[in-house]
Amino acid sequence: MDSRPDRGAGPLLSLQGVTATLGASPVLEGVDLTVGAGEIVTLIGPNGAGKTTLLRVALGLLAPDRGSVRQRPGLRIGYMPQRLAVDPALPLTVRRFLELAARDATRRVRGALDRVGAPRTLDTPIQSVSGGEFQRVLLARALLRDPELLVLDEPTQGVDLQGQEELFALITGIRDERGCGVLLVSHDLHLVMSSTDRVVCLNRTVCCTGAPLTVSSDPAYLRLFPPELPGFALYAHRHEPDAECRPEGRRGG
Amino acid sequence: MDDFLWRALAAGVGAALVAGPFGSFVVWRRMAYFGDTLAHASLLGVALGFALHWNLAAGVLAVCAAVALLLLGLQRSRRLAADTILGILSHGTLALGLVTVAFLETLRVDLVSYLFGDVLAVTPADLAWIWAGGACALAGLLGLWRPLLALTVHEDLARVEGVRVDLVQTGFVLLLAMVVALMMKVVGILLITALLIIPAASARRLAGSPESMATVAALVGCLAVGLGLWASLRWDTPAGPSIVVASAVLFALSATIPVRRARP
Numbered sequence: 001m002d003s004r005p006d007r008g009a010g011p012l013l014s015l016q017g018v019t020a021t022l023g024a025s026p027v028l029e030g031v032d033l034t035v036g037a038g039e040i041v042t043l044i045g046p047n048g049a050g051k052t053t054l055l056r057v058a059l060g061l062l063a064p065d066r067g068s069v070r071q072r073p074g075l076r077i078g079y080m081p082q083r084l085a086v087d088p089a090l091p092l093t094v095r096r097f098l099e100l101a102a103r104d105a106t107r108r109v110r111g112a113l114d115r116v117g118a119p120r121t122l123d124t125p126i127q128s129v130s131g132g133e134f135q136r137v138l139l140a141r142a143l144l145r146d147p148e149l150l151v152l153d154e155p156t157q158g159v160d161l162q163g164q165e166e167l168f169a170l171i172t173g174i175r176d177e178r179g180c181g182v183l184l185v186s187h188d189l190h191l192v193m194s195s196t197d198r199v200v201c202l203n204r205t206v207c208c209t210g211a212p213l214t215v216s217s218d219p220a221y222l223r224l225f226p227p228e229l230p231g232f233a234l235y236a237h238r239h240e241p242d243a244e245c246r247p248e249g250r251r252g253g
Numbered sequence: 254m255d256d257f258l259w260r261a262l263a264a265g266v267g268a269a270l271v272a273g274p275f276g277s278f279v280v281w282r283r284m285a286y287f288g289d290t291l292a293h294a295s296l297l298g299v300a301l302g303f304a305l306h307w308n309l310a311a312g313v314l315a316v317c318a319a320v321a322l323l324l325l326g327l328q329r330s331r332r333l334a335a336d337t338i339l340g341i342l343s344h345g346t347l348a349l350g351l352v353t354v355a356f357l358e359t360l361r362v363d364l365v366s367y368l369f370g371d372v373l374a375v376t377p378a379d380l381a382w383i384w385a386g387g388a389c390a391l392a393g394l395l396g397l398w399r400p401l402l403a404l405t406v407h408e409d410l411a412r413v414e415g416v417r418v419d420l421v422q423t424g425f426v427l428l429l430a431m432v433v434a435l436m437m438k439v440v441g442i443l444l445i446t447a448l449l450i451i452p453a454a455s456a457r458r459l460a461g462s463p464e465s466m467a468t469v470a471a472l473v474g475c476l477a478v479g480l481g482l483w484a485s486l487r488w489d490t491p492a493g494p495s496i497v498v499a500s501a502v503l504f505a506l507s508a509t510i511p512v513r514r515a516r517p
Contacts, residue, residue: 056409059409059413060413061409061412061413077413079409079410079413079414081407081409081410084406084407084410086406087280087281087283087405089280089281089454089457090281090405090406090463090466091457091460091461091462091463091465091466092406092462092463093461093462096462096463097406100399100402100403100406100411100414101414102414103399141410145414151413
């Protein structure tokens with residue numbers, strides 16, 4: 001138990017007052033964000049809200065103009081980028097792709113692929129792995145880092161409805177067995193709502209944050225995501241916790 | 254066969270063996286234009302080396318390395334699109350090289366041999382430089398192989414996984430500058446990129462892994478050198494361009510191979 005990541009004091013990741021500009025326009029202004037061990041934090045927000053920029057700042061890929069970014073010293077991060085297109089000229093099987101994760105990854109590749117439920121892709125060229133399986137392969141690569149924090153940028157893109165539910169169940173299961181923190185960006189508001197501990201609604205600034213139920217009834221959230229959005233209506237009946245906020249949302253919108 | 258032919262063959266094979274793996278990375282990283290820019294800059298290196306009474310190879314190496322670092326720096330700043338920067342430097346250095354050469358009487362006479370190579374005039378010293386330099390470049394690439402492959406697949410992901418991206422990239426472009434400098438004698442400034450990318454592209458359909466593509470590219474390059482030199486003798490055509498024509502023919506043949514399917 002001593003090696004469990006949740007033993008350490010304080011959050012895995014802590015951002016305070018982060019301001020970032022791309023070109024001339026501010027993308028993030030005074031954003032605070034923390035992720036603790038064992039916690040799933042979901043970042044939602046409209047296109048261009050700065051979600052990916054915030055992830056890049058959190059990962060240390062982009063230096064903020066102002067504000068502080070603190071990762072717990074020696075933090076092991078598993079990262080799943082939003083887009084990863086391998087040039088067709090590069091012959092690369094899934095096995096070789098996964099072996100790039102770490103020097104000692106070779107013997108753990110099969111186990112990681114089994115864990116995410118995509119063992120059949122092992123010797124497939126990475127370019128011919130499609131949709132849902134590709135996302136699983138990316139998740140396996142993140143797992144090969146033996147992560148204390150998973151950072152997932154839209155992990156369910158290009159995945160059908162059932163596949164999305166499976167993928168979220170998988171992420172939740174991985175969190176449960178590893179006790180790792182999860183920071184993820186999502187467009188799929190409702191499915192995320194059901195498996196997430198804390199939602200951060202971002203639109204250049206953090207407009208609201210809290211447990212899924214609190215956020216989904218927050219006026220700031222409803223302004224950003226009016227309940228008439230087809231995605232919202234489509235998923236609304238599926239999950240118990242959200243059943244209550246739907247009529248409320250209608251009144252608010 | 255005469256001595257000069259054996260030397261030409263040895264120089265060509267040496268260059269092709271190095272060009273295969275480097276050319277593969279140039280193809281994967283979409284750096285064909287980058288390679289072209291380094292190649293064009295090497296004429297300025299020849300002129301500079303000549304004017305300053307340096308070893309010509311040293312002049313070429315110095316200028317190519319400087320241009321490679323300049324390119325890397327400019328691309329990072331992102332004020333202009335990468336291909337605009339490449340265009341400016343590529344043609345800017347070529348023009349500057351041509352202008353400088355015009356002032357140097359002896360070089361002016363040999364200009365065509367620098368532009369299109371003069372493999373049949375390779376000296377034992379050239380040969381030693383190609384093989385020794387090539388061995389160093391390959392050893393360097395071997396050391397960078399894994400991190401370079403990781404950042405070729407996805408730069409941010411590699412960075413998060415602890416790859417020192419800037420260091421690896423700088424190392425690679427410096428090695429590439431060296432490769433360009435040692436290939437110049439074989440195919441000439443204007444055709445260096447061709448010998449880098451055509452064998453690599455030909456190898457794609459025969460390869461199931463990055464390493465096998467690099468190996469096959471090296472072998473295809475050697476075959477092209479052999480065929481090109483043979484054609485050059487047979488029909489009295491210029492050697493460098495004949496080698497490139499041979500590799501283009503091999504590429505066309507490779508395009509008829511059906512795409513390799515993975516084992517299920």
